[in-house]
Amino acid sequence: MSPWQELEAERERICKAEMAGLFVADPQRAKRFSVTACDLLFDFSKTHIDDVILTHLLRLVEECGVAGQRDLMLKGYRINSSEDRAVLHTALREQDGQQRFVDHVDIMPEIHQTLATLRSFANDIRNGIIRGSGGCIENVVNIGIGGSHLGPEMACRALSFCVDGPPAHFIANIDGAEAKEVLAGLNPKTTLVIVASKTFTTLETMTNAESVRQWLLAGGGSLTSQFAAVSSDVEKCRDFGIAPERVFGFGDYIGGRYSVWGPVGLALMIAIGPRRFQEFLNGGNQMDGHFATAPAAQNLPVLHALTGIWHNQVCRHRARAILPYDRRLRRLPAYLQQLIMESNGKSVTRDGTAVSYGSAAIIWGEPGTNGQHAFYQALHQGTQVIPCEFLLAARGHEDDLSHHHEILIANCLAQSEALMTGRQPGGDEESHRGCPGSRPSTTLVYPQLSPSVLGQIIAMNEHSVFVEGAILGINSFDQWGVELGKEIALSLLGSVGTDTGSPPSSGSTAMLLDYVRQERSALAPS
Ligand code: F6P
Numbered sequence: 001m002s003p004w005q006e007l008e009a010e011r012e013r014i015c016k017a018e019m020a021g022l023f024v025a026d027p028q029r030a031k032r033f034s035v036t037a038c039d040l041l042f043d044f045s046k047t048h049i050d051d052v053i054l055t056h057l058l059r060l061v062e063e064c065g066v067a068g069q070r071d072l073m074l075k076g077y078r079i080n081s082s083e084d085r086a087v088l089h090t091a092l093r094e095q096d097g098q099q100r101f102v103d104h105v106d107i108m109p110e111i112h113q114t115l116a117t118l119r120s121f122a123n124d125i126r127n128g129i130i131r132g133s134g135g136c137i138e139n140v141v142n143i144g145i146g147g148s149h150l151g152p153e154m155a156c157r158a159l160s161f162c163v164d165g166p167p168a169h170f171i172a173n174i175d176g177a178e179a180k181e182v183l184a185g186l187n188p189k190t191t192l193v194i195v196a197s198k199t200f201t202t203l204e205t206m207t208n209a210e211s212v213r214q215w216l217l218a219g220g221g222s223l224t225s226q227f228a229a230v231s232s233d234v235e236k237c238r239d240f241g242i243a244p245e246r247v248f249g250f251g252d253y254i255g256g257r258y259s260v261w262g263p264v265g266l267a268l269m270i271a272i273g274p275r276r277f278q279e280f281l282n283g284g285n286q287m288d289g290h291f292a293t294a295p296a297a298q299n300l301p302v303l304h305a306l307t308g309i310w311h312n313q314v315c316r317h318r319a320r321a322i323l324p325y326d327r328r329l330r331r332l333p334a335y336l337q338q339l340i341m342e343s344n345g346k347s348v349t350r351d352g353t354a355v356s357y358g359s360a361a362i363i364w365g366e367p368g369t370n371g372q373h374a375f376y377q378a379l380h381q382g383t384q385v386i387p388c389e390f391l392l393a394a395r396g397h398e399d400d401l402s403h404h405h406e407i408l409i410a411n412c413l414a415q416s417e418a419l420m421t422g423r424q425p426g427g428d429e430e431s432h433r434g435c436p437g438s439r440p441s442t443t444l445v446y447p448q449l450s451p452s453v454l455g456q457i458i459a460m461n462e463h464s465v466f467v468e469g470a471i472l473g474i475n476s477f478d479q480w481g482v483e484l485g486k487e488i489a490l491s492l493l494g495s496v497g498t499d500t501g502s503p504p505s506s507g508s509t510a511m512l513l514d515y516v517r518q519e520r521s522a523l524a525p526s
Contacts, residue, residue, distance in 0.1 A: 003059040004357065007314045010056065014048045015315065019420050019438040022050065037290045037300035038283070038456045039446050044307045046420045047387070047440040048315075054297075057306040060471050061296045069470040070463075074292060076102040076253070080477035081350055087477050088251075089258035089462070090288045093281040093455070102253055110251070111262075118248055118266055119274040121228070125192060126165040126270060133222040134189025137166050141182060142267040143208045144196030145172040147256025148230070150338050151458075152196070152267045154331035155260055155280070158454050159268070161328070161397045162276045166192065168267035171212065174204040179211055188219025195229045196264055198256055200236035203486070209240065230263040255477050257338050258462060276451045283455025291463040301463030307442055308468060311387040313357035317440075321379065322365035324391040325412035328449055332391070333365035336461060342479050343465045349473035357472060365389075369411045380418065380435045388441040390416055391457070395448040416441040496520075 033045035128136040149172040248263035344360035396405035422437015469476030
């Protein structure tokens with residue numbers, strides 16, 4: 001039987017077992033179903049995975065040739081076949097003296113050169129050498145969306161305790177409320193604007209960039225000294241008015257959602273400084289080394305991916321909650337949503353045949369303990385089983401409030417324990433108090449959030465996504481599904497103001513547009 005068939009066959013047997021009983025049967029279970037790598041401890045023992053299941057999951061890794069596919073990625077082969085691109089975001093965090101080849105050309109000199117230019121630019125901003133029309137740069141606004149926004153935003157929030165340079169603000173949404181809100185407290189003469197767009201064509205980013213340019217110029221700011229761009233298209237940046245020496249480019253072997261490690265991380269580098277940014281890269285690089293060399297049975301990203309496959313593709317628990325008990329990681333769920341769902345949310349495999357076992361899980365979440373007072377009710381008693389992924393720091397950064405952190409830890413551990421043990425109802429009238437228990441969760445623990453630990457967590461998730469994609473046969477590095485919506489939005493744009501644009505194909509959209517047009521003209525300022 002194939003490992004998939006074996007897993008299907010075993011699923012019923014093991015999922016009937018009470019999870020807490022697995023610990024009674026095997027006192028070493030916590031040790032045997034957890035793994036450490038770099039500074040991370042990943043505990044997947046509060047799941048139904050046992051030795052038999054793990055053996056079949058590891059057979060999947062073997063039979064799908066995950067190690068071979070990983071090596072092809074790291075060697076710079078064009079594994080993003082639908083876009084004919086190599087996938088080498090790992091090169092951005094590679095150490096000095098290493099080589100990485102794309103089409104027989106070593107890309108490391110180019111990467112080191114780019115990083116050196118970024119460092120020098122970031123230092124010049126931080127030291128007041130590059131100034132705005134009103135003096136030293138006091139704030140940075142990053143305009144970008146998707147991969148050009150979620151990574152730097154998540155990392156800036158995560159590493160807020162390291163910020164000693166101009167803080168970063170983010171405009172992503174096309175909704176004008178976002179630009180208004182962000183710009184409200186800023187001085188146009190001392191704000192640096194970074195337009196981050198790999199293609200420099202994304203409608204939201206270009207519209208926001210134009211509005212911010214007008215805001216800056218109207219307020220006496222200087223386009224030449226206060227605008228920079230992160231883009232692969234220097235020409236388009238020049239047309240916008242950004243000088244080529246202020247454009248930081250990157251090769252097409254860096255995908256948008258994998259790009260925080262390079263120029264897209266510029267706002268982060270300015271905020272925390274190049275030295276701490278390098279620690280972030282080093283953390284990612286350490287995890288790369290582990291992923292590239294550890295045997296599958298001790299490989300954290302591999303075991304993380306296998307736990308996900310067990311829950312989603314085998315047990316059909318289609319969602320996964322990301323629950324960081326670390327407020328600074330509050331944007332991690334949104335970041336992972338793009339990383340996981342844009343990478344592996346696909347119905348066809350590399351060769352165009354249908355994906356057999358379901359694509360990426362639905363990723364969502366909120367930091368603890370807030371979520372406990374919102375949706376955890378459904379995690380404990382709802383009819384859907386939602387595997388939970390807890391993240392927890394042994395130590396916080398608020399030493400003067402360390403008792404808060406103790407309460408945070410107790411809550412995090414209590415939740416995974418409660419999900420597992422459940423509670424028997426006391427009698428008929430008590431049935432509403434019963435919790436079924438045996439609900440799976442994993443916990444990722446680390447000593448304390450730091451640039452290095454954040455780098456490890458992000459790189460671990462990138463590799464986990466890769467392993468899932470490799471096992472399912474998916475190309476994790478393209479995103480053709482987002483194109484259709486973009487195209488229809490452009491074609492509808494002309495119809496929002498008047499009914500002269502291309503007519504919508506459905507009666508529903510026509511009716512909604514009609515309503516919007518009427519209400520817009522009724523509410524138009526006189
Ligand atoms: O949403 C699709 C997408 O192409 C993402 O993959 C990407 O991160 C985002 O748009 C932004 O693209 P760009 O950096 O080219 O503006």
